[in-house]
Amino acid sequence: MFSLLCSHIQFATNRGNIRSAITIFPPRAPGRGDFRIWNPQLIRYAGYRQPDGSVRGDPANVDITELCIQHGWSPGGGRFDVLPLLLQSPDESPELFPLPPELVLEVPLQHPTLEWFSELGLRWHALPAVANLLLEIGGLEFPAAPFNGWYMGTEIGSRNLCDRHRYDVLPEVAQRMGLDTGTSSSLWKDRAAVEVNVAVLHSFQVAQVTIVDHHAATESFMKHLAAEGQARGGCPADWAWIVPPLSGSLTPVFHQEMVNYHLSPTFRYQPDAWKVYVSKGTTVTRRKTFKEVANAVKISAKLMGHVMARRVKATILYATETGKSRTYAWNLCQLFRRAFDPKVLCMDEYDVVALEHETLVLVVTSTFGNGDPPECAESFSKALMEMTSPYTGTSQAEPPMSYKLRFNSVSQSDQLVSSWKKKRRQLSNTDSAGTLGALRFAVFGLGSRAYPHFCAFARAVDTRLEELGGERVLPLGEGDELCAQEESFRTWARQVFQAACETFCVGDGAGGAEELFAPPQGWKRHRHRLVPQPQATETLAGLSQLHKRQVFPCPVLSVENLQSEESSRQTLLLRVGCAGQGGLRHLPGDHLGVFPANRPELVRDVLQRVEDPPPPEQPLALESRGPSPGPRWVLQPRLPPCTLAQALTFYLDVAAPPSPQFLQLLGSLARDPAEQERLQRLAQDARLYEEWKWFRCPTLPEVLAEFPSVALPAALLLSQLPLLQPRYYSISSAPGAHPGEIHLTVAVVTYHSESERGWGRAVGTSGASPGLQGDTVPPQVAPWAPWCWCSGAARPPWTTFTARRWRRRGSRAPSARCSRPSPASPAAPRRTCRTCCGHSWRPRCTRCSASAGATCTCAGTSPWPPRCCRLCSTSWPRRAA
Known part of the structure; x- marks a missing residue:
């Protein structure tokens, strides 16, 4: 086989005057193995996988390269090493045959005008010989039938050299050409790809090796298509293969409709030889067909459907403004999947009428503003209030009222609640249990005790569901944003899962909750790395990309202290210029979001503790590698390309106290056992953490100073620090009274922690801000005084x-909201x-x-x-x- 293949290569190469040729080995026969060529092509370049996950050489040939090495080949380690042939005769093991160097004709690539192109060291072989297709003629199958033609320029220039999963030379060529690779609108990829294809055609022509450009090839195919249509009434063709990868719309085949069907004789794909090869002495197991696997999946899904249908259905409703309630709802869903058939719905997607037919409902909701429901729960709260209660003691329907008027000042100990609870207990077994008599429910509320109506909407839903006849599985759970909210939710989730399992006599109780809420595995240094980038993203563009909002740069025109000289407080009037910023239209009652920047001294202190600091002006991107097989590095979109100082100043929050999860990561990086134990205790003991946080109010630099043995990698900061959120301020100016300006009244917040470490300053009022973000909420117009x-x-x-x-009082002109002037x-x-x-x-x-x-x-x-x-x-x- 090897001798015949060498003869094939020599005949077809013909010193550069390529000739089409095919070599056909004996066909497949019953009871006998096949002749197989394991290489996808007779001539291919090796691809060597590197320890960091990258590939040196051709990434498309990594698998066959590793097979050749396993069979005894000594690799050269270069970018263009010709692979040996792996050949298999019937019923024999594959054998390795290196190709003689004089047999392979290669063309070094150069450019007619770009003299530096030859310095890239690119080259390509002259003969494209496909070796892994199966030839079928008259019912006979030939697993080994290598054939060749000659190259079309775009096969080498666009596919082999420019594809990202091949040699990917476009960034290097564009950089040598001086193109702007930071933006796609510069068309740097297109311009670089054209020059690479020009170099390929020029080099083959200089070396006098046969090659054809894609325009001539498509014209030739159109003539062939017309001839086949006249002779046979049609010709099968695959549009994706026929249209060239460069300037496709400029060729006639781009607009040609094609039908892909199979005729005989034909070439078709077959499984790779190494995937079906069974070594001698190994028991052969029958391969499952796709139909058999599909039937097995269908049966498994059907059985799983029957199992889930017998389970108790649970509906998990959430209402959120920031997304935290949604995250908690899905965590609860994962827990209840162990014993129930749960589904998660937002309140605005749920029909309240369906509550009468529910068995188990779990509610996770936050409270917005002054005790209001989140926007997505407005319709739900209104419908819940309009439902008739059987315990009001009146035959007439209750007058409509908001839940705030009804519940914000009502507690479980009030006379109103006690009265209808007493009436419910006095009902006999034959009396109606109410509209929601068959419902079991539990509610968890998220909020902050810094506001007067803490978890008001959650309390309202909990009270109203019991009013309507529902039975509470577990008392209302509340998570305070200022005190271990996540731990409160985990505790409530364990308890409600245990209570639900006992109520419906299903599941394994809290065992599943302990497994689900186990602390995540620590941050792994070898799974994260920072890679240099050619250019950093501008800060405003980075903020827009990070927060999915449009950000505007606005200058601060003036700053005036509104407090008197005797006052120890500081309240500033900031005049911000917004002329020319059409996206910052606002009305009275709106607020403005300001993106703050961390103080320079905080950023400087953190940078001094980084153990592997990159160059100060080097833009970086974060890559990570998952636990799945294969060391493939994936670019993380969490942050745009930026310098480390830029990320710590504008994108990441270093002024807030670190979370317990971050402290646990720091504990795994501490060299001192005492500090490591102290950090682990803070991370695992919620009460100890809250006392430490409120006593010290530490920033990240202060935490690092408290634990000096922590080795801080730069990748840890970019991957684990929380994002720096915008600060919102009420606008204190009217657009008509101050055109082109926005006035903000800002109180400079200073605080003094109990640890006596001096005065601290809030991030939002401690300095200038890089950008502004508008968010408009039109106020309602009252018709009375x-x-x-x-x-x-x-x-x-x-x-x-x-x-x-x-x-308006000075001008009687009509406003934008009314058709005629009206006095104020x-x-x-x-x-x-x-x-x-x-x-x-x-x-x-x-x-x-x-x-x-x-x-x-x-x-x-x-x-x-x-x-x-x-x-x-x-x-x-x-x-x-």
Whole structure:
């Protein structure tokens, strides 16, 4: 076989004047093995897999290269090493045959005008001989029938050299050409690919080796197609193979409709020889056909469907504004899949009428604003309130009211709740159990105790479901954002799963919960790496990409301190220029999102602790490798290409206290056993962590200073630190009163932790911000005289409304919201502050109130020396009914 193949190569090469040839070995026969050529082509270049996952040489030939090495080949380790032939005769093991160097004609590549192109060291062989196709003629099958033609230029230039999964020379060529590779609009790939194809055609022509360009080849095919159509009425063709990979639409075949069907004789694909080869002495097991595997999958799915149909169905509803409730809902779904048939739905996707037919409902919801439901739960809360309760004691339907009026001030110990609970207990077994008498439910609420109506919507849903006759599986669970919220959810999830299993007599109880909520495995250094990038993404573009929002650069025109000289507090009026930023349209009552930057000293302290710091100006990207077989590195889209300092300044949060998960990672990197034990205790003990966090309020540099033995890799920071979130501020200016400007009233927040480490400053007010983000919520227009109550942070929107009323009062022109001018209605503003000297808006409030048509203005202060009036002593004129 090897001798015949050498003769084939020599005959077909013909010193560069390529001749078409085919060598056919004996056909397949019953009871006998096949003649097989394991190589996909007679001449191929080797591909060597490197320890870091990259490939030196041709990545398409990694498998056959490893097979050749296993059979005794000594590799050269170069980019263009010709592979030996692996040949197999019937019923024999494959044998290795290196090709003589003088038999393989290679063409070094050069460019007619780019002199540096030859320095790339590229070359390619002259003979394309396909060896792994099966030839079928008249019912006979020939597994070994290598054949060849000659190359079309784009086969080498576009596919072999430019494909990303082959040699991928485009970035190197584009860099040598001086093209901008940072943006696709520069068409650097197209321009570089054209030059590579020009070099291939030029080099083969200079070496006097047969080659054809894709335009001539497609013209020849069109003539062949026309001739076949006249002679046989058609010709099978695969459009994806016929259309060239370069300038396809400029060739006639691009617009030619083709039909792909099979005739005999034909060449067709066959399984790779090494995948079906069975060595001597090995028992041959029959290979399963696709139909058999498909039937097995179908039967398994059917059996699984029967099993799930017998399980108790559970519906998990969530309502969220930030996405955390959705994450918790899916975690709960994974847990309940061990014993139930759960499904997860958002509240706006759920029909409340279906509650009457549910068996088990689990609710995970947050509370938004001043005790409001999240936006996706508005319809659900309204429908839930409109459902009739059997325990009201009245025959008439209850008047419609919001759940806030009903539940925000109602607790489980109130007389209202106690009365209908008592009536429910007095019902006999024959009485109706209510609209939701067959329902079992449990509710978990997410919120922050920094707000007055903590978990108000979750409490409302929990109370209302019991009012309607549902039976509570577990008392309401609450997760405080300020105190171990995730641990609270895990505890509640374990308990509700255990209670549900006991209620319905299914499952294995809390055992599955312990396995599901086991702490994740630590960060692995060898699975993450930083790779250099040619160019860093601009900060504004990076923020837009990171937060999926459009970000605008706006200059700060002026900064004015609104507090008096006697006040120890600092409140700033920031005038931000927005002229020319069409996307920053706003109305009174809107707020503005500001992307802050970490303080330079924090970034500097973190960079000093990095054990493997990259060059300061080197753009980087993060790659990771999963636990699956094969050392393939995958680019992580978490951060855009950037320098390490840029990421720590604008993208990642280094000022917030590290999470328990991050402390656990730091513990695995600590060299001191005592520090390692201390970090692990903080990560695993929720109470100890909360005490440590609120006592110290540590930033990341302070944590690193507390644990100096921690070795901090740069890849850990880019992959595990939380993202730096925007800070939102109420707008204190009206567009018409201050065109081209946005006014923000910002309180500079300083804090003093109990650990006596000095004063700290909040990130959002500690310095300039790199970009601004607008998010508009149009306010509602009240038809009656408004009572304006503003205290503390409410003064900026109050100033916005008064400025707008001031402008409308001075101009009777029609507004954008009404078809005719209408005078501004009177207003009665009230404002409060901590002290008289802290009334930072006194001059502006007085001017705006008088000009905006306010009937009276009063200032109330917190309890202070007698010279300040108390809030309770202010007079309140009653509005006429």
